[in-house]
Amino acid sequence: MKNKGVILQGSSRSNGNTNTIALFVKEKTGFDIIDLKSKNIGAFDYGFKNRNDDFIPLMRDIVDNYDTFIFATPVYWYTMSGILKNFIDRISDCLKTEKEIRYKLREKKMVVISCGSDCEIKEGFTMPFIEAANYLNMEYLGDIHTWIEYGIITKKLKKDLDVFIEQKNIQLL
Ligand SMILES: Cc1cc2nc3c(=O)[nH]c(=O)nc-3n(C[C@H](O)[C@H](O)[C@H](O)COP(=O)(O)O)c2cc1C
Structure with a gap:
């Protein structure tokens, strides 16, 4: 069965390298980007003094409308971006005050796409995602590391992304 999914872009620049990758994945999967x-x-x-900011309405939107969450993050200092970490920290709100959202997370799938300056990623990068998925009873579908060379996605990486998308069965189209 095909999934309806969303790419949660966690970069500190909206039109940077992670966005280049997110746009490619959007084109291939039909998934939305937030x-x-x-x-x-x-x-x-x-x-919970930030309870009235954008987080809870955003979470309600994504749990009600999507099956698969793709976390697309740049590699900043060997780990995920602060923007994405902040977002994941706020899932703690759902454990305490928004239990309906927490309950709905159980049915969801997680994918991680990292984007660095290097073609390799350090061991351990994906551990917080895998453990968070386990804790939240989400299904961890997998991860792929990406990078941008001279402003573009290499032919080889495009192929690897195509294979990844196919293997994980995350196309909508
Ligand atoms: C604050 C900061 C820290 C970074 N740390 C790393 C790093 O640890 N490993 C790495 O491969 N690239 C690192 N980079 C490079 C970025 O991961 C890379 O340029 C990425 O493609 C940027 O994506 P963006 O345009 O979406 O921010 C860092 C960049 C910044 C701004």
């Missing part, structure tokens, strides 16, 4: 940078999402707060 630019997390364009949202007002505060840091996790123990008193």
Whole structure:
């Protein structure tokens, strides 16, 4: 069965390298892109003082409308971007105050696309995603590392992305 999915773009620049990759994946999958940078999402707060920002409406939207979440993040200092980490931290709100959203997360699938300056990624990069998926009872479909050379996606990487999308069965079209 084909999935309906969303690419959650976590870059500090809306039209940067991660966006180049996200646009390629959107073209191949038909998935929507949500630019997390364009949202007002505060840091996790123990008193939930950011409860009225964009996070809860965004989460309601994505759990109600999509089956697969693709986290597309640049590699910043060997790990995911701060924007994406902030977003993932805020899922803690759902564990306490938005249990309906937390419950719906159980049915969802997770994919991770990293985008660095190097064609290789350090071991351990994907661990927080895999463990978060396990904790949230989401299905972790897999991950692929990408990079941009001279502003473009190499032919080989395009092919690898095509194979990844096919293997993970994440096309909508
Ligand atoms: C703050 C910062 C830290 C970075 N750290 C890494 C790193 O640890 N490993 C790496 O391969 N690239 C690193 N880079 C390069 C970016 O991952 C790379 O240029 C990426 O394609 C940028 O995507 P963006 O245009 O969406 O931000 C870093 C870039 C920035 C701005």
